[in-house]
Amino acid sequence: MTTDFLTRAELIEHRQGARHLIDTGRHWAKAHHDPIIGCADFADGPVWIVDCARSAAHWLAPRLDLEVCTVRNWIRVGRALRGLHASADAFQAGQISCAKTRAVIHNRHVASRSYETRTDPDGTTVTTIRQPAGDAAKLNAAVEAELMCTRPVREPSGD
Numbered sequence: 001m002t003t004d005f006l007t008r009a010e011l012i013e014h015r016q017g018a019r020h021l022i023d024t025g026r027h028w029a030k031a032h033h034d035p036i037i038g039c040a041d042f043a044d045g046p047v048w049i050v051d052c053a054r055s056a057a058h059w060l061a062p063r064l065d066l067e068v069c070t071v072r073n074w075i076r077v078g079r080a081l082r083g084l085h086a087s088a089d090a091f092q093a094g095q096i097s098c099a100k101t102r103a104v105i106h107n108r109h110v111a112s113r114s115y116e117t118r119t120d121p122d123g124t125t126v127t128t129i130r131q132p133a134g135d136a137a138k139l140n141a142a143v144e145a146e147l148m149c150t151r152p153v154r155e156p157s158g159d
Contacts, residue, residue: 030094035064039071040078073102080105 006014042048043056053059057071064071077098081088087104090096096104114130129139 025097026094029097030092032098033092033094036074036078036098037081038078039074040076040082043075043079077102077105080108084108 039056039060042060048056048059051059055068055072057068057075060066060071061068081091081101084104087096087101091098091101112130112132114128116128118126120126129136131139
């Protein structure tokens with residue numbers, strides 16, 4: 001079989017090139033796993049603190065020849081994968097790319113957060129906030145501090 005512009009042998013050669021490209025891409029996806037997990041583990045350790053770096057990302061970026069924002073992202077992804085075992089396994093095996101892994105984490109992050117308010121019949125406002133436990137502690141402390149420091153204003157009616 002030939003076409004006007006490609007012989008059978010040329011097509012076979014192009015298909016082999018395509019297979020090599022796909023294999024390289026899978027290898028690349030697998031190769032991203034270890035540095036991303038390593039950056040998260042490093043960020044939770046003492047080296048960058050002892051060296052007086054602004055952050056783990058600031059310590060790692062020049063040593064990895066990456067931008068600080070890239071290393072921050074790798075740390076965030078690596079930490080998030082600790083709770084996503086199926087995604088972590090698929091990422092390590094090269095079954096999903098770094099980009100797909102980030103998308104899974106982003107979607108989970110968005111799904112784990114919500115903010116709603118409603119006004120009850122007595123006129124009070126009820127707020128419901130859904131967020132990960134680690135973030136909730138900070139928000140709860142801030143809200144409690146604000147509520148405890150704020151004194152209610154008396155209404156003109158004396159209530």
